[in-house]
Amino acid sequence: MTEQKIYSKVGEALAKGEFVLTGELEPEKTCDLSHTIQEAKEMAPYVHAANVTDSPLAIVTINSLAASHIIQEATGIETVWQLTVRDCNKIGLAGMIMGAEALGINNVLSLCGDHTALGDCPESKPVFDMDSATLIQLVREMVDTGSINGKEIEHPPKMHVGGAANPNADPMEAEILKIGRKAEAGCEFIQTQVVYDLDRTIEFLEGIQKYKVPIFLGIFPMKSYGIAKGFDMFVPGVDVPKEILARWKSVKTDISDKAQQKEAYDQLNYEFFKPFISELKSKNLLAGVHCMAVHYTRIFPKLVDVIKA
Amino acid sequence: MVVITTKKPFEEVLDTLKNINRITIVSCATCAALCQTGGTEGAKEMSEKLKEKGFDITTVVVSEDVCDNRVMMKDLRKIDEELSNTDAILTLACGLGVQSVIKVLKKKHPELPVFTANNTEFIGMTERIGRFYKRCAGCGDCLLNETGGICPITTCAKGLMNGPCGGMVKGKCEVGNYEKDCGWVLIYERLKELGRLDLFSKLRAPRDWSESGHQQEVIFR
Numbered sequence: 001m002t003e004q005k006i007y008s009k010v011g012e013a014l015a016k017g018e019f020v021l022t023g024e025l026e027p028e029k030t031c032d033l034s035h036t037i038q039e040a041k042e043m044a045p046y047v048h049a050a051n052v053t054d055s056p057l058a059i060v061t062i063n064s065l066a067a068s069h070i071i072q073e074a075t076g077i078e079t080v081w082q083l084t085v086r087d088c089n090k091i092g093l094a095g096m097i098m099g100a101e102a103l104g105i106n107n108v109l110s111l112c113g114d115h116t117a118l119g120d121c122p123e124s125k126p127v128f129d130m131d132s133a134t135l136i137q138l139v140r141e142m143v144d145t146g147s148i149n150g151k152e153i154e155h156p157p158k159m160h161v162g163g164a165a166n167p168n169a170d171p172m173e174a175e176i177l178k179i180g181r182k183a184e185a186g187c188e189f190i191q192t193q194v195v196y197d198l199d200r201t202i203e204f205l206e207g208i209q210k211y212k213v214p215i216f217l218g219i220f221p222m223k224s225y226g227i228a229k230g231f232d233m234f235v236p237g238v239d240v241p242k243e244i245l246a247r248w249k250s251v252k253t254d255i256s257d258k259a260q261q262k263e264a265y266d267q268l269n270y271e272f273f274k275p276f277i278s279e280l281k282s283k284n285l286l287a288g289v290h291c292m293a294v295h296y297t298r299i300f301p302k303l304v305d306v307i308k309a
Numbered sequence: 310m311v312v313i314t315t316k317k318p319f320e321e322v323l324d325t326l327k328n329i330n331r332i333t334i335v336s337c338a339t340c341a342a343l344c345q346t347g348g349t350e351g352a353k354e355m356s357e358k359l360k361e362k363g364f365d366i367t368t369v370v371v372s373e374d375v376c377d378n379r380v381m382m383k384d385l386r387k388i389d390e391e392l393s394n395t396d397a398i399l400t401l402a403c404g405l406g407v408q409s410v411i412k413v414l415k416k417k418h419p420e421l422p423v424f425t426a427n428n429t430e431f432i433g434m435t436e437r438i439g440r441f442y443k444r445c446a447g448c449g450d451c452l453l454n455e456t457g458g459i460c461p462i463t464t465c466a467k468g469l470m471n472g473p474c475g476g477m478v479k480g481k482c483e484v485g486n487y488e489k490d491c492g493w494v495l496i497y498e499r500l501k502e503l504g505r506l507d508l509f510s511k512l513r514a515p516r517d518w519s520e521s522g523h524q525q526e527v528i529f530r
């Protein structure tokens with residue numbers, strides 16, 4: 001972190017050099033957050049914070065700021081509020097950043113957001129007045145200078161701002177240089193896209209090491225063979241290696257007892273991610289792990305063990 | 310440079326012309342002719358289709374520059390008498406064409422409604438006839454000197470100033486099922502070719518809309 005000011009548990013952990021674990025909560029198309037709150041309660045003992053997504057795939061869900069606030073109030077978990085530049089211009093974004101402070105949100109993840117054309121309101125205007133790098137800059141301006149465009153904010157926001165990175169990006173160099181821009185903008189932490197390819201991940205993380213931004217590695221432990229297959233098929237740019245798919249498939253075909261199946265899947269995740277993360281930690285490439293496996297909170301106790309490696 | 314137009318569905322044109330009998334067609338012989346939405350051929354085709362539907366075609370004007378008020382004034386002056394015997398004007402031109410005709414007729418024929426049979430798509434680069442590409446948005450703050458001559462406003466689906474975004478997979482864009490090139494990867498490749506990745510690394514401020522978010526004009530004095 002470029003500054004040691006601490007506004008949240010995530011900020012505190014980074015300042016102390018603690019290895020960070022963040023989870024992910026994905027509110028759905030409902031105004032009732034009870035399911036998400038339940039998941040937040042289940043992961044709360046294990047994580048520093050949980051991300052709250054902002055209409056992923058441009059499919060409308062409850063507003064991520066409102067959801068972050070409600071989840072924090074209901075569970076005491078700290079949230080990393082995800083904010084995309086897809087739906088609001090600078091005025092709207094700045095207003096929400098101030099609203100976040102008023103609602104007790106102290107971490108924001110700046111994202112571009114999936115294009116409106118992909119979602120369930122493809123006719124809506126793709127705003128993109130700013131981008132994920134300049135939104136980071138905006139947050140830092142508001143937090144560090146207490147002003148916006150040189151105009152003072154009476155009670156300025158106090159929060160940490162992070163950004164995303166994709167180690168799977170091809171061409172990789174373009175992505176690395178893009179992270180340089182985010183670092184210049186004042187990015188305080190990076191949460192990466194999900195990775196399964198260790199060599200590629202090492203190459204990428206070594207490539208962005210010079211920017212000195214703490215990295216939380218994005219992982220997606222797979223709850224079942226169906227989830228693994230779906231992830232491989234439907235998440236563009238992320239390939240689940242064939243040998244992994246085969247191992248998950250064998251659990252499905254070889255074990256009929258559901259409880260034993262669950263245990264086997266959990267164990268496979270443990271066996272895959274433990275050496276993966278150990279290797280990256282031994283190279284000093286990580287400051288934390290960001291687990292994106294939504295609806296799979298039972299994996300967290302094992303994950304805590306994984307990251308201790 | 311061509312202002313690219315496409316034809317509105319004929320049913321939509323008919324719907325617009327409801328309760329109208331006598332029509333004057335004003336067709337553009339420049340951009341719209343190139344897009345096959347105007348010109349002599351387009352005017353002939355539209356006349357025939359409208360006649361089939363029972364409309365009277367008062368007259369047809371094929372003009373070189375419908376968007377140029379001076380040319381339009383000269384061409385419409387020649388058919389002033391016919392304009393007194395028509396119920397509406399249907400332009401086969403771009404959006405500028407419709408508005409140019411309205412402006413020119415404002416004094417002498419303010420009662421005449423002016424419609425368009427086309428949709429205006431974009432300012433286009435011509436590869437060959439029938440293949441036009443949007444490569445300039447006319448945004449008023451040209452970035453091409455810094456992006457290797459590739460426009461991020463038009464080639465990036467999000468018009469980002471700091472791409473590529475997370476929607477890029479193997480150099481392709483998430484919009485359109487990964488069939489089109491990611492604009493920012495094109496910029497990266499071009500700048501790499503030019504030995505100017507320093508320009509790619511530059512953090513760019515958001516686009517300044519303060520001068521372009523409203524009615525624009527350029528007046529040389």
